[in-house]
Amino acid sequence: MTELIPVTIITGFLGSGKTTLLKRILQGDHGVRIAVIENEFAAESIDHGLLVQDSDEQIVEMNNGCICCSVRGDLIRILGELQARRAAGIIAFDHVIIETTGLAAPGPVAQTFFAEPSVSEYYMLDAILTVVDARHAQQQLTAHKEAQEQVGFADRILLSKTDLVSKDELAALRQRLVAINGRAGIQKVRFGNVPLRDILNIRGFNLNAIVELEPDFLGELGHRHGDGVQSFVYHQSQPLDLLQVENFLDAVVQLFGTQLMRYKGILYVADLDCRAVFQGVHMLMGSELGAPWRDGEPRASKIIFIGRDLPQDMLIRGLDRCVTASVSEVAA
Numbered sequence: 001m002t003e004l005i006p007v008t009i010i011t012g013f014l015g016s017g018k019t020t021l022l023k024r025i026l027q028g029d030h031g032v033r034i035a036v037i038e039n040e041f042a043a044e045s046i047d048h049g050l051l052v053q054d055s056d057e058q059i060v061e062m063n064n065g066c067i068c069c070s071v072r073g074d075l076i077r078i079l080g081e082l083q084a085r086r087a088a089g090i091i092a093f094d095h096v097i098i099e100t101t102g103l104a105a106p107g108p109v110a111q112t113f114f115a116e117p118s119v120s121e122y123y124m125l126d127a128i129l130t131v132v133d134a135r136h137a138q139q140q141l142t143a144h145k146e147a148q149e150q151v152g153f154a155d156r157i158l159l160s161k162t163d164l165v166s167k168d169e170l171a172a173l174r175q176r177l178v179a180i181n182g183r184a185g186i187q188k189v190r191f192g193n194v195p196l197r198d199i200l201n202i203r204g205f206n207l208n209a210i211v212e213l214e215p216d217f218l219g220e221l222g223h224r225h226g227d228g229v230q231s232f233v234y235h236q237s238q239p240l241d242l243l244q245v246e247n248f249l250d251a252v253v254q255l256f257g258t259q260l261m262r263y264k265g266i267l268y269v270a271d272l273d274c275r276a277v278f279q280g281v282h283m284l285m286g287s288e289l290g291a292p293w294r295d296g297e298p299r300a301s302k303i304i305f306i307g308r309d310l311p312q313d314m315l316i317r318g319l320d321r322c323v324t325a326s327v328s329e330v331a332a
């Protein structure tokens, strides 16, 4: 019998630090060849652009829907294709990491590895890692059942952003997490920094514990995303003024901070030879420099917004006004 390929699921609520963790893993000098399956709730993703672009890595995107429902068939197909290409010697990898959307219920994703013979013949679920944003988790756990499920299914809880909270806040959060899931170890991670031996090949997935938590796990696992979260993607081919974008979104989050759950973008800024990466979770936002534009590569901006009752028209109008003045004046 051929050895099963271990699979790690990285889950965690919107903006908790999943991509940051994945990037660290891919950059690590560990020799493990990793295939990545990225799932984005919005119709498009920028996460691929944020991860290292190394020819050794296989990064497959699954956009426009949540891996746990509408695109689960895609997951089965992609796993099948990866295995077939590996068996044919076209690609090589030792481990698969699936990064789910921040709104995914991990149950149906994990179930795929037990309920689908075409998958369980080649793959085994190693562990579900749940990244928990120490700064926002209390509110997310109260407001979103997906956040609770993600903690409930965790084999390891990775606490991010502990640098942004007090000792007392952290202790209260730990207590709440243990009450939801007393089985998973809890570990702090600063910007995704965690020893690989603590998270890969840990054989952490425990079917008995999950069946106890979710008695229907091996049967029909019904679920729904009931809280009206939506997304849209803003595109702009003209260069943007980074300061204006920051000022505009700063004002927007003051007004709509609770509705605007997650926003992230790759920006084309005039006079900048690299991408500007801009992102935020509720009211916390920041920007940094991204990968350089390659010669002849078309430059454009793309910003993803995820939230409830998004003020889409206002966001589009406001961002259109952030087109660099010299360009918009010429166009006028």
Ligand SMILES: Nc1nc2c(ncn2[C@@H]2O[C@H](COP(=O)(O)OP(=O)(O)OP(=O)(O)O)[C@@H](O)[C@H]2O)c(=O)[nH]1
Pocket: 012, 013, 014, 015, 016, 017, 018, 019, 020, 021, 101, 102, 160, 161, 162, 163, 164, 189, 190, 191, 192, 262, 264, 279, 280, 281, 286
């Ligand atoms: N202060 C602080 N910020 C962090 C930490 N880890 C991640 N972040 C920041 O949190 C933001 C969101 O991180 P991502 O890794 O993109 O989050 P994500 O879970 O992949 O987001 P989605 O895929 O959109 O749900 C980024 O600005 C990160 O730099 C941390 O330990 N401390």
